[in-house]
Amino acid sequence: MRIGFIGLGNMGAPMAHNLLKAGHELTVFDVNERAVIALGEAGAQPAASPQDAVQTCDLVITMLPAAAHVRTVYLGEQGVLTGIRPGVLLIDSSTIDPQTAREVAAAAAEQGLSMADAPVSGGTGGAQAGTLTFMVGASAELFDRIQPVLACMGKNIVHCGELGTGQIAKICNNLLLGISMIGVAEAMALGDALGIDTKILAGIINTSTGRCWSSDTYNPWPGIIETAPSARGYTGGFGADLMLKDLGLATEAAKQARQPVLLGALAQQLYQSMSQRGDGGKDFSGIVNLYRKPEV
């Protein structure tokens, strides 16, 4: 397929590479020229604008930092919707609020175009390895058509329901993740303060009712899991500022829906404390340091 790919950051660039490897023809755009040049060297066709990137393609994929960029790229003066042919399929893999996803899709629908929201999980590691999870909001028909393309970039392509539900699935999961991680941090820090060996405690939790991904795969206490960011000073992984972005989307969506999220809102503030202290770039499991007695 001829694919217009817009947004070549830490996530977008490796995703685009995987599409090239799978044999697709890519035309690519990013505001960062170097990123465009790098993809060009890998075989993609460079473009000068979103409009330019999508003129001759069959399918558009966007991977952008936030809702404002999505609006500009699709609805702006030289945006996707200005230069596109009828029948082209649109996929936005950015993580944004469900309402913006629906508004942009509505504008596309006025031109007769079908759009899917397909945010991902799996981080830069998953993007490079082509093992991302895609949470897809789309009609059944559109899902069937885009599934094979997404499968070039991920191994788990989940149909969540109609347009917008991909975003909803992602923010609900990450709301829970943000809470669970702090729950594990509190339980581990309390156990340590009370005098139990933290490895034994983690072992008990992981075979009991406290069991969760934040404990058995990504435990925030150092020395429990060798492959987790806690074993390497909270570097790599999923930055606290990215968790903050997702919790911000969750609490904002909750506000619109008048749906209370008490622990979620408190979790957001705790990651905000972490960010205020200058640790927003560290892995979000570093939240455990808020609970540890400072060393003298």
Add this chain to the structure above:
Amino acid sequence: MRIGFIGLGNMGAPMAHNLLKAGHELTVFDVNERAVIALGEAGAQPAASPQDAVQTCDLVITMLPAAAHVRTVYLGEQGVLTGIRPGVLLIDSSTIDPQTAREVAAAAAEQGLSMADAPVSGGTGGAQAGTLTFMVGASAELFDRIQPVLACMGKNIVHCGELGTGQIAKICNNLLLGISMIGVAEAMALGDALGIDTKILAGIINTSTGRCWSSDTYNPWPGIIETAPSARGYTGGFGADLMLKDLGLATEAAKQARQPVLLGALAQQLYQSMSQRGDGGKDFSGIVNLYRKPEV
């Protein structure tokens, strides 16, 4: 072995039955005479006091509602420590604060007696089926000696470290459980309010980073898991008032240790809201109803 068993409530009675089935000789006591009579009919020897129950035994097991009862049963006028022979082993399976566990054990040690704390998880169902998990705080030597007896009542006998660590393991796990359950409740209720199918949402969470026991085994949203209390009006299961007791132990222990537990303390208050409304006897996953729009 000749075992003195004290505390024949919803948990203690089936545990005692399982010891009888395994061929042990039991002398039993409870303040509720009917409970003593019932065990007597099953083959146990009735006793008139804790002192009386332990006079000729090799090992004592207690299963009591709270720390005050443990103090009375061990340290009271006709208590365990008044009538006991040297060399008898002591096991307290009550869920109490680690400090009381250590104080009672210290009093026992003054008489040269070894004591273990061994709180359980698994509920009344696990007590009846003999599939409880025992979290044991004891010296390595004591653990080896009591492990076979506990194995008559449970299938997972975990050595958590020295005396008191059984209680610590339990309250830390249940602190996390109490938080996770509310996290799942918030995520499911938000997803529902935003318009995603809750079965699909649960499926995504359960294969993603939000995965946890509270979601994949005990999901609080009705209709997700057929065997969970949410499928039967939040009856059966682990009552909110029992969760409140354990969160109370956790926050109290945290207070003693000057260890903050922010989400844990908030979770405790939310179960308190549930209890205030008269739902303390319902399964703790019923907390999800705090997040649902009341029906008109």
Add this chain to the structure above:
Amino acid sequence: MRIGFIGLGNMGAPMAHNLLKAGHELTVFDVNERAVIALGEAGAQPAASPQDAVQTCDLVITMLPAAAHVRTVYLGEQGVLTGIRPGVLLIDSSTIDPQTAREVAAAAAEQGLSMADAPVSGGTGGAQAGTLTFMVGASAELFDRIQPVLACMGKNIVHCGELGTGQIAKICNNLLLGISMIGVAEAMALGDALGIDTKILAGIINTSTGRCWSSDTYNPWPGIIETAPSARGYTGGFGADLMLKDLGLATEAAKQARQPVLLGALAQQLYQSMSQRGDGGKDFSGIVNLYRKPEV
């Protein structure tokens, strides 16, 4: 002075009336035609658009529901900035985020126009009585020029600093107000549950370190203060949904600044619970009902 007044809702209409009474000439606009007609009958000149309303005036006052309206009214196609003469002074009395206030003022500054943000407190009662408090963000020079006009609508005109600080003052005050009210609700409900007479408790608080406006002037417990909304079923007053709007502005501004507001965020969620139950139109002090045992 000739004043262009835009936004004639529950707050704006009585404010405009007070300006007429003080002898100013008004040209008025609102999307609601009836509101324009009503002011016309009181002596104002009706206008067909924001552009139309400000063409011949010396000063513009806007009083609008939210930031989106402020953007449209100032920056839209027929907006204030399209038709305005040099030297006209601009005052926005809407409660909006400080960033939007600064962006609109920057656009005005490009045309050489000076702008102030001047949100109010005092509610519809204060608007009618001309006793509002204005929190004004403006240069010292601009403040001196607009102070006499604001004094026709309010009795307390406070200079908070440069542009944007009016909004900051308002959202910080209301953040604290939203928290204090819940603090009073918790203290009163706890005292009642423990068995103290609530009138005596309020009396002690009001002469002690718990003293605050939410207790001594606006106590949420029924029967303490006869003039408070709690004495009339939480009708009138400052609606929970308006408090929610202000707390939303506060937590959003805090997010931008990476400034944690833990109690503030939790307070917001509690008012959201109140709103979810259908009580968003009731006075915000009705939050106390979240803490009272439901009657059977």
Add this chain to the structure above:
Amino acid sequence: MRIGFIGLGNMGAPMAHNLLKAGHELTVFDVNERAVIALGEAGAQPAASPQDAVQTCDLVITMLPAAAHVRTVYLGEQGVLTGIRPGVLLIDSSTIDPQTAREVAAAAAEQGLSMADAPVSGGTGGAQAGTLTFMVGASAELFDRIQPVLACMGKNIVHCGELGTGQIAKICNNLLLGISMIGVAEAMALGDALGIDTKILAGIINTSTGRCWSSDTYNPWPGIIETAPSARGYTGGFGADLMLKDLGLATEAAKQARQPVLLGALAQQLYQSMSQRGDGGKDFSGIVNLYRKPEV
């Protein structure tokens, strides 16, 4: 009157001095012998035990650190109730849980003795100056009889209702105080982060709906109020660990009553964070430092 006074710490000693100054005869006891000697030099009669201190007196006053001490002093082997004559009046000015207050009074009542709970506010400064506030739980008759004695030590003697209500009044007020202080901290820190002058912000709050003792008398932001602990590095004043004790009493009483206190419980955890960092001895208004970006 002949008064037995037990508990001569930072609060009790100056209170006893004021009673001596007012012409009362004192017999005093404390576990700290030096404190007894110091009062002896001021004219009091030293005693060797609580029993000894009360044998010939008309009235007993106790001022002790916590509930456990109150139990021991009244109910212990050489306790007050062992040696006391009929008709002696009992006043406990310790801050303890209402339940212990009632239990000790019930034991006294069995001997026909009348007891009042009379916790204080005003700190060591108020104790020295004789300007304490007494919150008194007692029958109307008993209140009338003890009021003149309390007036030697305080200037505000408030009758809160029957026995126990003094404690209730104090813990409810301090629950609110602990919350309000954090609310002010959040509002001031947010205003500072957003760029308003904090003196101006405090001025606006103090004349608006955010007005409270924590802002207008004891503002936690340095440089606002010259006499507040914030002006002297959070020394002196009311220590965070004392606030923690009172919030612990409030949340414990709330737990017994199944009364949720969400903000109160969260506030408690935040002071616990402050204490964990080693700042439990600083004034509780130092909580504001949790909200300030650490200096590099």
